[in-house]
Amino acid sequence: MKLYSKAARHLVAVDCIIFGYDILEKEIKLLLYKRSIKPAKGKWSLAGGFVEDDESLDEAAYRILRKITGLDSVYLKQSHAYGDVKRDPGDRVISVSYFSLIALRNIKKEIAEKNGVHWRSLSRLPNLIFDHHEMVSRALSSLQAQVKVNPVGFELLPDKFTLVQLQCLYEAIYLRKMDKRNFRKKILLMNILEKLDEKETVTSKKGAYYYRFHEEKYDKLKKSGFYFNLDVN
Amino acid sequence: MKLYSKAARHLVAVDCIIFGYDILEKEIKLLLYKRSIKPAKGKWSLAGGFVEDDESLDEAAYRILRKITGLDSVYLKQSHAYGDVKRDPGDRVISVSYFSLIALRNIKKEIAEKNGVHWRSLSRLPNLIFDHHEMVSRALSSLQAQVKVNPVGFELLPDKFTLVQLQCLYEAIYLRKMDKRNFRKKILLMNILEKLDEKETVTSKKGAYYYRFHEEKYDKLKKSGFYFNLDVN
DNA sequence: CCAAAAGTGTTCGAATTACACCCATGA
């Protein structure tokens, strides 16, 4: 049905802020690519695309994410809608931003490189087109708020990770150091991690035990009124 | 410029979740109106409208708010974008929701009634069209999160208010009772309220002192690293 | 004088912070 025929129609895009965590460099990275169309062709940009007639906003975001990363089931959350009339010099485009968390290693290199995408450290971003910097900083705030209150940080890590790695991830997200003993105490007391027998022996001689996020435990706890909260000095 | 000529164009609307606080009934109310166009003509709806070519999303939301309430400078914050293909049976419409806080008394009755709008208690809402219920519940969550961390609750009260009124407002937002002594202790210790000499003597014989939100104090404190936090048992 | 609402402090327990040394191991 087309009952609103007189109203204006707009180009609507989605832009994806794709966060990854580099476990070696201990840095949050962003997936950027060099824009292939005019205007601002060749400039650094978030991954984005126009919303089609037959897809929802969420579906559009997934489509773009899948196309660029080759990944299927990833954490994806709407962040904010940007609607300034002149935000895109190419035309009036309303854009809804999404942020996504992916484990760096999972991304298929070939697909990524074929699409001309690159991981760039959050702390040394190049200039981005349009209002993409604003999108990033808003998404980072959302990310910081999210990981405090939901166990989504694990999305950025491999299945098996050490407590040191987990802490480094949180430090990278919050841009500050945390106390090792307090951090470990808090996360372990939650009882949502499973300690494995295996050790990670690359970064230290002694080796650090691997842990795994135990989703069933977490779901059960959550149902019985438990709230994840990882907020340490 | 029109550089993206091949992409699909969409109707984009904004819908406003307008919260008011009824200081007498101690209830949060929502400004609803009876839809005047097909489909769902005559059904209860949020205040909304299509985004024009020459206005941003924020501007569109302000325009609608102004038209419906006659008010100019109100608290308005983007909440979420809704993009399901079939969310509106009239046509494919992408809608960005905004929530707004206004002091009930400020609204100009004539304008409101001329527009056929009505305040409805949040706890006994009628059926709303489309996905407007979801918009409301998401906006309520945002409101709850906001008033915890920012002094925006005052937007829902008159300039002068008593501590009892402030507490009742918080209780209405959180849907639970709070401890009187702890509440007062916490808000007063923040040192962002100004106690007036005047008393409110309608609801009690003794009378309750009026307070005012002292914005300058708050701004100063905020600059020096203070964080508003009103989270009481 | 009494009903009704405003106003006021203290105690207890839990959570958060601060803090420094031993352990295991490969080179």
Add this chain to the structure above:
DNA sequence: TCATGGGTGTAATTCGAACACTTTTGG
């Protein structure tokens, strides 16, 4: 054997929760 990173516990403090009586005054 020693350098490197992993792992651990306790004391002090702060913060949040629970809780009940006095005050004022109009009718």
